[in-house]
Amino acid sequence: MEARRAALGLNDPIWSQYVHYLKNLLAGDFGESITRPGLSVSQIIGQRLPATIELAGLAFVIAMLVSIPLGVLMAALTRGGRRQRTELAFTSSSIVFAAIPEFILAVGLVCLFGQGVGLLGIFPVAGRSGPLSLVLPVISLAVAPTVVLARVVRVEVLTVMEADYIRTARSKRLRAWRLYLRHALPNAVTATLTLSGLLLGGLIAGTVLVESVMAWPGLGSSMVSSILTKDYPLVQGIVLVYGVVVLVINLVVDVVLAVLDPRSAIQES
């Protein structure tokens, strides 16, 4: 034990441990797991990260694919105070769904598909075994971002529909879908994208919980178990990866926004 402590450098003063750690970090070395000796932190992360990316990425794509058309559709249906009941149903159900945290939804789905009559065994409720096993964790993760984003898209589109250029577009007597998709939506995209960046960050955090509920072999379940077993090198490594991922997402959103906004495009001269 003492020898192992020495080998890990745990007897050195804190600051020198820290400097050592940072040095190794820069070299791409996160150190070695305590609970799983022989495996380096980088190796474990390398094994686990793809599963998490798969989960978060798919959930995000689905959230975008559902929420944007849904938001535009709701805007078109409820514009100018029409269909007040539809609007009320949409708004209140979106508030309710947004308030259900992903891990509780996951537990509910596990109950339903693990125990429910007639639903048993349609989708696996635990583990990562083929595409079907993705269904439940992805649903758990995607529902809240979808409704939040759909609400924002609706509000943004409705705001844009009041703009002068929409009146110009209407004077060209376009079909409604062209008005909404070609003229309104691109102008509502800034707020949508900004929020979707935030939601993607939140989604990644959500994977930690959902992975634990559904025994998904990703980074999150690995982090939780390593916190509980006090495997600090592993915890540090994983936290760092999460941090970098979130920063990268923010950066990407900024870049995409800059590219999409013609006002920032380089002028031809």
Place this chain on the structure above:
Amino acid sequence: MTARTSSSAPDPSTPSPARRLLAGLAKTIRTPMGATATVFLGVVLLAAIVAPMLWSGTAAKVDATALDQGPSGEHWLGTDNLGRDLLLRVLVAARLSVLLSLSATAIGISLGLLLGAAPWLLGPRLGRLAAAFVNIAVAFPMLLMTLFFAVIFGVGVQGSVCAIGISMAPWFARLTQTLIAGVQKRDFVAAARIARVSRFGVLRRHILPNIAEPLIVNVALAAAAALLAFAGLSFLGLGVQAPEYDWGLLLNEGLSGIYVNPAGALGPGIAIVVAGLGFNLFGEALAKVLGSRHKVRTFRPRGASRTVSGSGGHPRQHATDGSAGDAIAPAGEVPVLEVDRLRVSLDTPNGTVSPVREISFSMKRGEALGVVGESGSGKSLTALAVAQLLESPLHVEAATLRLLGKDLMAADPRSRATRRFLATSLGLVFQNPTTSFNPTMRIGPQLAEVARLHQDMSRRQAGARAVDRLRAVRIPGAERRAKQYPHEFSGGMRQRAMVGMAMMGNPSLIIADEPTTALDVTIQRQVLNLLEQIRVENQVAVLLISHDISVIGQFCSRVLVMYAGRVVEELPSADLRTSARHPYTRALLSAVPDMTADRSQPLATVPGRPVDPADRPAGCAFAPRCTFATAQCHTAEPPLQEVGSGGTVACWNPQEGAVTAVQGQVQQAGRGQA
């Protein structure tokens, strides 16, 4: 979570913030959403207070004879692996769950307020540092931050409370910063600073009370977030540790026994959702109530007012048949536009209001007709009504509305044929070229849209046509310009491009609604000359809407003068100076020094205020501002009648003689506005 900053801070002149807040709370509870939230929160708080007093012993009692049971009459949610009643445990756990999340919220808010007020308290340099720090921290999802701090502070209740509190702080700090930035430029803050009240004093006495409202809304939302985060931590085994238990821990235990008793997982899950929803809904409802106090959202047509009184009972005056255009349009030729008794109405809770009524006129090929009036006179609504661009809740009625002989009132506006007809025979030029182009589309494609969709041109043909139109409106380098975005154009060029867009489909009529108002004088002239040239060369009729009677006088052959939604005078523009009869027309004219005068001077205005279409006086609408008003004017509305010189006028006391500019008044007005 998304911060709610929509409700702006209240004015210091209004009643005390505390009282406003109480009133807001009372109102919130009465909204459907607020009531639901109150019920949810009430149940949760009741359980939190009462359940531990009644059942904490029973809930902890181990019963070896009833291990891992499903729901039964005795144990509604079943029992856990020690035979303890799960329903009672869920109820008892309410206290710890709520208390812990409220403590975390309190920590988060205090830290957040401090951090958020730091830029204000520490001055600009250190403040910028704090702001930068907050900006970075805010980018990280709260749950991730919580896990991070949970690692640092260690597993357990204290660690989790601190972790959640701290990870919530940046979010609150950002909110506080935004709110403070909103109020600190206000007069009362500046005044307090000048009076040398300390920064802290200003913060406590002047700023905080004014940002309290939105902050409190967000406290409810933050409490919901904290509750969910705590449940998450405990669920992962990082928060509350046995033998203590909260909902998250119960959920964890329930999940491991889910195949024995699903209710054991569903029970705490539902409790978490109900509590979370309670806080969330309450926050949303409160935000709605407090937010809506500042901006009452009612529909307002330009110049219409919020309060609407009944408009029934006005005598309906029909224009004498044939008065308007028929006499001018030569027999045999189909007029480009025929309008008879056009009315635009709006249904309000207090009855129907008609901001435009009894408009009749007609236009022949290549004619330039002007509509002049102050803002709120209904001239733009008339233009949009003719163009079939008004949307509900506004609706249009007319005895006749024909474009090139086609009855627009009978046509289905959504049919392909009607859309095609309107898009190609009617061109529109709007007031503000800066906002009237779609900023996310290149100019060329914006022009080409009509040709592609309604003239069956290929993308390439339509593009070529767009370039051709841009050339026609004298945009240099049209080919290159077509590939640019609107923001790369100058204001005048944009308006010329707009005219080019109106010309895409070889229209017979162009409606130009204040096309030059947003432009400076030289550009105004360019655009008017361009319209004039198009009118003459292509025999396009132009309906020009303007508040500037001198623009109308120069450009148009005939003038309709509108006041309070109806035509009060119509006459050839050549006769404006010599034979305008209506006192309003004459007032408009006398406000312009000379037809050829420099229009860079601000326009003088007609004394008095325009009338509110929802609150039109009985009799002549102009009577309150009219120097010639007689008793009759206040009781009966004058009908539009023909007068000798080929015009019509709606006035009981039409005036005679040439109109001269009131020089003094103009100069005064000019100086006043400079």
